[in-house]
Amino acid sequence: MSINPAFLAALEKQIAQEFILTTPQACWPYGTDSTQRFFMPQAVVFPKTHEDVVFITALCNEYEVSMVPRGLGSGAVGGAVPIQEGIVVCLLRMQDILTIDTANRVMIAEPGVTNFAIQQALYDKGLFWAPDPGSREFCSLGGNLAHNSSGPRAIKYGTVRENTLGLTAVTGAGDTITTGAYTSKSVVGYDLTRLLIGSEGTLATITQATLKLLPLPSRQMTVRALYRSITGATQAVTQIMGQAELPFALEFMDKTTVNLVRQYGGIELPHDVQALLLIGIDGNEHSINDALAIISAAAKNPDLMSIEVAHSQQQADQLWQARRRLSPCLRHVAPKKINEDIVVPVSRIPDLITGLEKLSAHYGIVIVSFGHAGNGNIHVNLMYDPANEKQATQIDQCLQDVFSLVLALKGSLSGEHGIGLAKQAFFSQEIDPNSLHLMRQIKAIFDPKGILNPGKIFPV
Amino acid sequence: MSINPAFLAALEKQIAQEFILTTPQACWPYGTDSTQRFFMPQAVVFPKTHEDVVFITALCNEYEVSMVPRGLGSGAVGGAVPIQEGIVVCLLRMQDILTIDTANRVMIAEPGVTNFAIQQALYDKGLFWAPDPGSREFCSLGGNLAHNSSGPRAIKYGTVRENTLGLTAVTGAGDTITTGAYTSKSVVGYDLTRLLIGSEGTLATITQATLKLLPLPSRQMTVRALYRSITGATQAVTQIMGQAELPFALEFMDKTTVNLVRQYGGIELPHDVQALLLIGIDGNEHSINDALAIISAAAKNPDLMSIEVAHSQQQADQLWQARRRLSPCLRHVAPKKINEDIVVPVSRIPDLITGLEKLSAHYGIVIVSFGHAGNGNIHVNLMYDPANEKQATQIDQCLQDVFSLVLALKGSLSGEHGIGLAKQAFFSQEIDPNSLHLMRQIKAIFDPKGILNPGKIFPV
Numbered sequence: 001m002s003i004n005p006a007f008l009a010a011l012e013k014q015i016a017q018e019f020i021l022t023t024p025q026a027c028w029p030y031g032t033d034s035t036q037r038f039f040m041p042q043a044v045v046f047p048k049t050h051e052d053v054v055f056i057t058a059l060c061n062e063y064e065v066s067m068v069p070r071g072l073g074s075g076a077v078g079g080a081v082p083i084q085e086g087i088v089v090c091l092l093r094m095q096d097i098l099t100i101d102t103a104n105r106v107m108i109a110e111p112g113v114t115n116f117a118i119q120q121a122l123y124d125k126g127l128f129w130a131p132d133p134g135s136r137e138f139c140s141l142g143g144n145l146a147h148n149s150s151g152p153r154a155i156k157y158g159t160v161r162e163n164t165l166g167l168t169a170v171t172g173a174g175d176t177i178t179t180g181a182y183t184s185k186s187v188v189g190y191d192l193t194r195l196l197i198g199s200e201g202t203l204a205t206i207t208q209a210t211l212k213l214l215p216l217p218s219r220q221m222t223v224r225a226l227y228r229s230i231t232g233a234t235q236a237v238t239q240i241m242g243q244a245e246l247p248f249a250l251e252f253m254d255k256t257t258v259n260l261v262r263q264y265g266g267i268e269l270p271h272d273v274q275a276l277l278l279i280g281i282d283g284n285e286h287s288i289n290d291a292l293a294i295i296s297a298a299a300k301n302p303d304l305m306s307i308e309v310a311h312s313q314q315q316a317d318q319l320w321q322a323r324r325r326l327s328p329c330l331r332h333v334a335p336k337k338i339n340e341d342i343v344v345p346v347s348r349i350p351d352l353i354t355g356l357e358k359l360s361a362h363y364g365i366v367i368v369s370f371g372h373a374g375n376g377n378i379h380v381n382l383m384y385d386p387a388n389e390k391q392a393t394q395i396d397q398c399l400q401d402v403f404s405l406v407l408a409l410k411g412s413l414s415g416e417h418g419i420g421l422a423k424q425a426f427f428s429q430e431i432d433p434n435s436l437h438l439m440r441q442i443k444a445i446f447d448p449k450g451i452l453n454p455g456k457i458f459p460v
Numbered sequence: 461m462s463i464n465p466a467f468l469a470a471l472e473k474q475i476a477q478e479f480i481l482t483t484p485q486a487c488w489p490y491g492t493d494s495t496q497r498f499f500m501p502q503a504v505v506f507p508k509t510h511e512d513v514v515f516i517t518a519l520c521n522e523y524e525v526s527m528v529p530r531g532l533g534s535g536a537v538g539g540a541v542p543i544q545e546g547i548v549v550c551l552l553r554m555q556d557i558l559t560i561d562t563a564n565r566v567m568i569a570e571p572g573v574t575n576f577a578i579q580q581a582l583y584d585k586g587l588f589w590a591p592d593p594g595s596r597e598f599c600s601l602g603g604n605l606a607h608n609s610s611g612p613r614a615i616k617y618g619t620v621r622e623n624t625l626g627l628t629a630v631t632g633a634g635d636t637i638t639t640g641a642y643t644s645k646s647v648v649g650y651d652l653t654r655l656l657i658g659s660e661g662t663l664a665t666i667t668q669a670t671l672k673l674l675p676l677p678s679r680q681m682t683v684r685a686l687y688r689s690i691t692g693a694t695q696a697v698t699q700i701m702g703q704a705e706l707p708f709a710l711e712f713m714d715k716t717t718v719n720l721v722r723q724y725g726g727i728e729l730p731h732d733v734q735a736l737l738l739i740g741i742d743g744n745e746h747s748i749n750d751a752l753a754i755i756s757a758a759a760k761n762p763d764l765m766s767i768e769v770a771h772s773q774q775q776a777d778q779l780w781q782a783r784r785r786l787s788p789c790l791r792h793v794a795p796k797k798i799n800e801d802i803v804v805p806v807s808r809i810p811d812l813i814t815g816l817e818k819l820s821a822h823y824g825i826v827i828v829s830f831g832h833a834g835n836g837n838i839h840v841n842l843m844y845d846p847a848n849e850k851q852a853t854q855i856d857q858c859l860q861d862v863f864s865l866v867l868a869l870k871g872s873l874s875g876e877h878g879i880g881l882a883k884q885a886f887f888s889q890e891i892d893p894n895s896l897h898l899m900r901q902i903k904a905i906f907d908p909k910g911i912l913n914p915g916k917i918f919p920v
Contacts, residue, residue, distance in 0.1 A: 103698060103807035104836075126704070148647040159645055161654070162622045175894040183803040185619055185835045185875035187608040187658045188883075188890050189917060190899045194621070194654035198647045215704035238563060244586070244675035245744065284705065284754070287747040294744070343643040347563035375645045376564075415645035423648075430648050434635040439650045441905045445898060457649060 001085055003042040007063040011045065014055040019046040019093070030088045033075040034135075035422060041068075041088040048093045050168065050176070050207040056089055057174040057205065060451045068453045069201040071112060071140030076339060077420030079147060079200045083455050089205065091142050097121050098208070105213040106165065106182060111142025111206050118211075127213040130157035133416065134324045145206055147418035148198035152249035152280065155241070155374030159416070161197050163212045169196055169204035172447020182210060195442070200418050201453040203446040217282035220248075221292060222316035225277040225299045225307040226270065230254060230357075232303025233275035234350040237373040239298040240279070241346045245291045249280030250374035251323055254353070257370040260329045265322030273305065277373070278323055326370055327379070334366060334383035338399055340423075344376045344411035355405040356380060363398040365391055377415035403429060419457045427459050461545055463502040467523040471505065474515040479506040479553070490548045493535040494595075495882060501528075501548040508553045510628065510636070510667040516549055517634040517665065520911045528913045529661040531572060531600030536799060537880025539607060539660045543915050549665065551602050557581050558668070565673040566625065566642060571602025571666050578671075587673040590617035593876065594784045605666055607878035608658035612709035612740065615701070615834030619876070621657050623672045629656055629664035632907020642670060655902070660878050661913040663906040677742035680708075681752060682776035685737040685759045685767040686730065690714060690817075692763025693735035694810040697833040699761070700739070701806045705754040709740030710834035711783055714813070717830040720789045725782030733765065737833070738783055786830055787839070793826060794843035798859055800883075804836045804871035815865040816840060823858045825851055837875035863889060879917045887919050 003022060011020060021027050021044040032038045042065075047053045060067045066086030073080055082088050095112035102125050109118060115136040118129050131144050133151040143149065145167070150159035157163070166180025180186065180193035196204055227233040233252060240250060253261065253276040261276070262269045269276070277299065283291045296307055310316035330337050344352045353369065360367040371379035382398060384391040403413060403426050413423050413430050428436060440458060444450075463482060471480060481487050481504040490504045502525075507513045520527045526546030533540055542548050555572035562585050569578060575596040578589050591604050593611040603609065605627070610619035617623070626640025640646065640653035656664055687693040693712060700710060713721065713736040721736070722729045729736070737759065743751045756767055770776035790797050804812045813829065820827040831839035842858060844851040863873060863886050873883050873890050888896060900918060904910075 101805070101807075103702060104805040105701075106805070148645075150645065154645060158618070158622060161651065162618060171894070171898070175897075176892070177895045177898065178892050179895060181803070181872040182805055182870040183836050183872050183875070185608075185610065185614060185803050185832075185837045186872035187874050187876060187878045188872055188887065189879065189895070190659055190663075190902055191621065191651075191654045191657065192895060192898065194651045197651065199650055203650075215702075215706075217704055241565075242563060242675075244677055246675075283747070284750060286750040287743070290744060290746040343641070343645050345561070345564040345566070345642055347561075372645075376643050377645045410642040412641040412643050412646035412648055414647050415643070416647060418647045419649065427649065432636075432638050434631070435637045435639060435649070435652055437635075438631070438637065438652065438905060442650055442902065445901045445905070 004063055004065065007059060007065055008043065010059055011056070014052060015045055015047065030070065030090060031082065033073045033078060033080050035076060035078045037078045037081045037421060039081050039083050041082045042085055043087045044090055045087055046090050046093045053089070053170045053205050053207050054174060054176060057170050057172070061174055061449050064449060064451065066451045066454050069142065069205040071142040072114065072138050074135045074139040075143055075147065075420065076417040077422035079418055079420035079456060081421065083421065092140070094207065100125065102127065107211045107213055109141055109209055109211065111140060111209065113141050115139055115141065115144055122213060126216050128216045129211050129213055130154070130163045131160045134327065141209060142206055145197055145209055146199065146201045147416060149416040152251055152372050155250055155372065156246045156248040157214060161194050164193060164197060164209060165212050166210040167193050167196055167206050168208035169206045171204045172452035177204065180210065184212060198418065200420060200457055202443060202456055203452065218284050219282060219288040221281045221288060222310040222319055223279040223281060223292070223296070223307060224310065224319060225279060226273045226305040227275045227303045228272060228305050229303040230275045230353050231350050232301055233277055234353055235301055236277060236299045236304070237349055238347050240295055241374055243294065243298055245294040247279045247295055247374065248282045249278070251278040251371065252373035252378065253370040254368060256333060256366065256368040257326060260326060260332065261322045264329045264332065265318070265325070267318060267322055270305065278319055330368060330381055330383065333368060335385050338382040338395065340380045340402065341371070341415045341417045342378060342380055342402070342406045342411055342413060343415040344406055344409045346376045348409040349373060349376055349378065351409055352378065352405065356402065359398060359401050363394050365395065365398055375415060376411070421456060424457060424459055427457065461502070464523055464525065467519060467525055468503065470519055471516070474512060475505055475507065490530065490550060491542065493533045493538060493540050495536060495538045497538045497541045497881060499541055499543050501542045502545055503547045504550055505547055506550050506553045513549070513630045513665050513667050514634060514636060517630050521634055521909050524909060524911065526911045526914050529602065529665045531602040532574065532598050534595045534599040535603055535607065535880065536877040537882035539878055539880035539916060541881065543881065554667065560585065562587065567671045567673055569601055569669055569671065571600060571669065573601050575599055575601060575604055582673060586676045588676045589671050589673055590614070590623045591620045594787065601669060602666055605657050605669055606659065606661045607876060609876040612711055612832050615710055615832065616706045616708040617674060621654050624653060624657060624669060625672050626670040627653050627656055627666050628668035629666045631664045632909070632912035637664065640670065644672060658878065660880060660917055662903055662916055663912065678744050679742060679748040681741045681748060682770040682779055683739040683741060683756070683767060684770065684779060685739060686733045686765040687735045687763045688732060688765050689763040690735045690813050691810050692761055693737055694813055695761055696737060696759045696764070697809055698807050699758040700755055701834055703754065703758055705751045707739045707755055707834065708742045711738040711831065712833035712838065713830040714828060716793065716826065716828040717786060720786060720792065721782045724789050724792065725778070725785065727778060727782055730765065738779055790828060790841055790843065793828060795845050798842040798855065800840045800862065801831070801875045801877040802838060802840055802862070802866045802871055802873060803875040804866055804869045806836045808869040809833060809836055809838065811869055812838065812865065816862065819858060819861050823854050825855065825858055835875060836871070881916060884917060884919055887917065
């Protein structure tokens with residue numbers, strides 16, 4: 001159905017026509033995200049200001065049109081896909097960095113700015129914002145906030161939640177709220193900042209964020225450790241995370257991933273490598289060598305084949321780039337993948353990997369695992385061919401078994417992708433009924449007409 | 461009015477009589493906190509288990525009796541004072557540490573355990589929980605969670621919010637919820653964990669907390685820097701916080717505080733010291749000396765009189781003990797104090813101190829300032845004599861001027877004490893009306909009958 005003309009006419013009073021898309025051809029790219037789920041938006045609107053968002057939200061309430069906030073659409077769970085008729089509110093025109101306050105280490109930025117642009121703006125000032133998803137070049141701040149998407153550095157520097165001081169947002173009801181503070185401590189009323197972070201655009205549209213910045217350590221090193229067994233690598237993870245000198249990143253890759261790195265990343269690796277750890281270490285000129293010695297010692301066990309520091313910046317960049325491109329590379333393994341960013345306690349990673357191997361053997365489905373091992377946040381990819389009837393019929397059961405395994409290990413269904421559409425059927429396996437009921441009521445408070453990103457997160 | 465006998469009889473079906481206090485003499489100590497506000501509870505109940513709390517809450521709903529959760533009562537804003545007739549639910553029998561999982565750095569503990577007992581249980585395992593309020597020996601975990609009370613180490617290691625993974629709690633409606641996860645990353649539904657943290661016992665009674673632990677650095681140093689001017693000290697704070705090597709504590713003391721330390725802490729200090737910084741530095745055997753050199757360099761400016769490392773553990777302990785005892789020591793300055801834990805951006809501390817000096821001169825009221833300068837979290841104490849008519853009539857206006865100053869500097873009314881009764885009249889100066897409305901609605905969801913710690917936080 002096409003959009004209500006009266007709604008459209010009203011919209012054009014605030015938003016110039018050129019920033020409203022209504023034809024299917026123009027709207028098409030805004031109907032999907034990296035899950036490739038697709039629903040055609042009735043229109044796509046590009047607000048420029050907070051007031052625009054207020055106006056759009058008020059109008060959507062008045063006409064009962066649903067609205068889905070969206071950035072660059074790199075989300076991995078269908079969070080920005082407009083499953084109900086309505087509009088997509090694309091925030092990419094709101095990408096200003098409004099303040100960089102170096103003395104207080106605070107940045108104020110709009111949701112459409114990419115994570116990478118944030119880091120670049122800070123680099124010369126010797127600062128960084130800790131969250132740093134693999135997709136940093138094509139993911140926007142709004143999405144990082146919506147899904148609490150944090151990437152590798154969370155093991156040392158925390159997630160979005162720990163690195164955001166406050167937000168300006170427009171609730172589903174159309175009300176402007178300013179949450180949190182400009183300071184690193186504040187306890188004045190309920191924590192609405194963190195209630196919005198991770199709420200996947202279902203409570204409010206974030207129009208501005210106050211970010212807590214950290215001083216960039218003057219030195220970084222990249223270390224590559226190769227293991228002749230998976231358990232050798234996972235045991236090293238537990239050892240490294242069990243001592244005081246934390247790396248800023250501790251990425252795990254299984255054998256299939258190592259093969260991808262070798263084939264498509266152009267990196268030479270011995271043929272008998274079963275697992276690889278990519279370790280990022282930072283510090284100052286004096287402390288970094290100590291950190292290296294301590295972390296290297298923790299990484300050692302009988303199954304370690306080699307451990308070496310990248311000998312040049314180029315080699316280090318090559319390793320990290322290979323890591324960041326793993327997700328798109330997976331299409332070379334099988335036509336389709338289900339990518340789950342589950343989390344388990346670090347000490348249970350060996351049990352997770354063993355369990356996944358059993359499931360893979362049982363279902364005849366290749367399971368590729370890599371990810372932020374320091375947080376126990378493993379990206380588990382179920383690779384399958386929809387044309388293979390046996391795989392196609394069993395994939396759902398296999399996925400359920402993966403989640404059951406994760407929860408049995410005291411884990412969590414998602415570490416940084418969120419629930420969106422992809423995991424809502426499994427939501428109640430982790431969240432108790434009373435909490436679910438409270439969350440639904442909170443949703444109703446922020447968005448009484450249910451116009452904001454409807455049909456997401458909660459079980460249908 | 462005494463308690464409803466039918467309610468009491470029902471209560472005794474679950475809670476043994478010896479754990480229910482009903483006489484005024486017995487209830488008396490549970491009617492106050494460190495603000496010395498006093499309201500007599502109708503009864504005090506000591507639950508032992510989560511199920512006890514569920515039972516008590518259900519009963520309070522049934523009989524419409526209000527209940528105020530409470531730990532050791534060290535709170536600084538009247539948060540645990542039972543201002544409406546009803547019962548106090550004292551959680552001190554629930555003080556078990558249930559799990560210390562060293563491999564995953566997680567502790568599960570009950571709300572009645574003291575912060576100090578937590579730290580002691582972890583010390584031998586080389587771990588710590590970052591929050592560490594000055595009152596750590598006589599404040600309980602439940603209170604730390606309720607007010608997000610974090611103490612000095614927050615500047616390097618974060619507040620309660622950043623160091624708590626999950627909670628088990630009983631909502632005001634009597635429903636059990638289990639929030640968060642056992643892992644350091646998780647994005648599954650709305651963040652109820654942080655919604656409860658800092659909610660001052662108005663949404664739910666916390667019965668268990670899953671705490672994120674950190675590895676204890678192997679070395680610590682205490683450094684004392686003396687300044688001949690306040691601005692010298694505050695500028696040093698900005699310098700220290702503006703570089704990458706962060707101290708774990710950075711405490712500021714003004715001249716009056718220095719005098720207290722000299723007089724009652726038994727510490728010799730030159731007579732012309734105008735301000736003191738107490739700096740805690742940690743690291744490993746190799747890195748700590750680098751950190752010391754870097755931080756000492758940042759602390760230097762023309763107004764630095766001396767900077768020295770405590771030469772013995774005894775001297776270091778003496779300094780920290782003097783710092784922790786400042787609050788009770790203030791009674792030597794004036795009969796009464798209003799202690800406000802305001803926060804300003806670190807770079808605005810000099811403006812804050814200058815502004816406070818002006819207010820002090822204008823009102824003729826001594827204002828004593830000390831606290832967690834690294835977070836801009838300064839404990840501002842308005843010292844006055846209620847018998848002095850001029851002071852007594854002007855103290856409220858002076859306090860309002862302090863808060864106006866703080867908000868003009870982009871600060872926040874409370875860094876770790878919370879709002880309770882003490883600041884509810886000022887709440888709306890910081891929180892916008894839409895946010896306040898949302899918070900009130902959230903309160904109504906969690907506690908539909910309004911039985912849980914009524915009359916707190918929000919403006920009356």
